[in-house]
Amino acid sequence: xxxxxxxxxxxxxxxxxxxxxxxxxxxxxxxxxxxxxxxxxxxxxxxxxxxxxxxxxxxxxxxxxxxxxxxxxxxxxxxxxxxxxxxxxxxxxxxxxxxxxxxxxxxxxxxxxxxxxxxxxxxxxxxxxxxxxxxxxxxxxxxxxxxxxxxxxxxxxxxxxxxxxxxxxxxxxxxxxxxxxxxxxxxxxxxxxxxxxxxxxxxxxxxxxxxxxxxxxxxxxxxxxxxxxxxxxxxxxxxxxxxxxxxxxxxxxxxxxxxxxxxxxxxxxxxxxxxxxxxxxxxxxxxxxxxxxxxxxxxxxxxxxxxxxxxxxxxxxxxxxxxxxxxxxxxxxxxxxxxxxxxxx
Numbered sequence: 001x002x003x004x005x006x007x008x009x010x011x012x013x014x015x016x017x018x019x020x021x022x023x024x025x026x027x028x029x030x031x032x033x034x035x036x037x038x039x040x041x042x043x044x045x046x047x048x049x050x051x052x053x054x055x056x057x058x059x060x061x062x063x064x065x066x067x068x069x070x071x072x073x074x075x076x077x078x079x080x081x082x083x084x085x086x087x088x089x090x091x092x093x094x095x096x097x098x099x100x101x102x103x104x105x106x107x108x109x110x111x112x113x114x115x116x117x118x119x120x121x122x123x124x125x126x127x128x129x130x131x132x133x134x135x136x137x138x139x140x141x142x143x144x145x146x147x148x149x150x151x152x153x154x155x156x157x158x159x160x161x162x163x164x165x166x167x168x169x170x171x172x173x174x175x176x177x178x179x180x181x182x183x184x185x186x187x188x189x190x191x192x193x194x195x196x197x198x199x200x201x202x203x204x205x206x207x208x209x210x211x212x213x214x215x216x217x218x219x220x221x222x223x224x225x226x227x228x229x230x231x232x233x234x235x236x237x238x239x240x241x242x243x244x245x246x247x248x249x250x251x252x253x254x255x256x257x258x259x260x261x262x263x264x265x266x267x268x269x270x271x272x273x274x275x276x277x278x279x280x281x282x283x284x285x286x287x288x289x290x291x292x293x294x295x296x297x298x299x300x301x302x303x304x305x306x307x308x309x310x311x312x313x314x315x316x317x318x319x320x321x322x323x324x325x326x327x328x329x330x331x332x333x334x335x336x337x338x339x340x341x342x343x344x345x
Contacts, residue, residue, distance in 0.1 A: 277319020
């Protein structure tokens with residue numbers, strides 16, 4: 001189903017919007033490798049375990065969650081479908097998934113929160129040259145009852161996205177924050193990001209929000225250790241969906257060394273290329289606490305709005321449940337390195 005949605009979305013979206021959502025940086029080496037990397041790991045099933053009852057739950061930020069799937073922050077969702085961010089929020093709520101709302105939302109974060117109801121939700125923050133804009137977003141997140149602040153740290157400025165440059169894509173739906181609504185070209189918008197962002201800023205935004213902080217965009221184990229020292233609640237092993245610096249490590253390949261470096265001292269999430277429930281099982285076996293899923297949900301939204309996004313999330317959870325049974329590990333909490341191996345080359 002997820003692959004079917006991807007193919008249909010390519011037909012339904014205009015070339016500009018599709019190229020923006022689907023494309024990556026440079027020659028898109030990392031974009032492709034994000035998906036391929038999960039296939040370089042093979043699952044190692046155990047038998048005669050007893051798997052009649054299975055449990056997909058995980059613990060994240062100190063709370064038990066029904067499964068490890070979060071909806072990754074994705075900008076400009078009204079460009080994909082009129083349901084936009086509120087449709088994604090309802091789909092996430094219906095499936096027990098945490099939605100991470102992008103700073104570059106085309107819908108007021110408080111409206112998205114209302115659509116999500118009592119469901120868990122996090123807020124992703126870009127830090128702009130005009131720090132007032134970022135603080136306005138933090139205030140909206142706080143007012144909307146968001147549970148955590150996810151600061152993206154791998155975007156001092158935009159990567160070279162040649163597919164989008166060729167299409168000349170411009171926005172038809174401006175972002176929510178007034179100060180972000182003017183520029184319609186992505187180049188102008190990317191120039192608004194603050195390249196001076198440093199470790200010294202992390203605590204300040206955490207204090208301003210009053211929320212646990214998660215850093216998104218960590219690939220290097222040294223930065224993971226620095227995040228522990230900074231006192232953040234978690235990190236996301238991520239290369240920004242292959243959209244920033246081409247030829248960097250995939251999330252799957254970067255995950256293990258980062259997990260080893262932090263040694264359980266903070267939560268570790270991973271994104272990039274997760275397309276099936278068994279990809280998530282591999283991520284948990286490699287030490288991740290949870291996974292973020294982006295484009296598959298976006299393709300479902302583009303095709304069928306809220307219902308399509310919900311179908312994708314339901315399929316992922318169902319696939320994970322089936323994987324646990326066939327893998328002979330009925331509890332997601334118990335997945336570890338004994339359940340996965342590098343595929344022989």
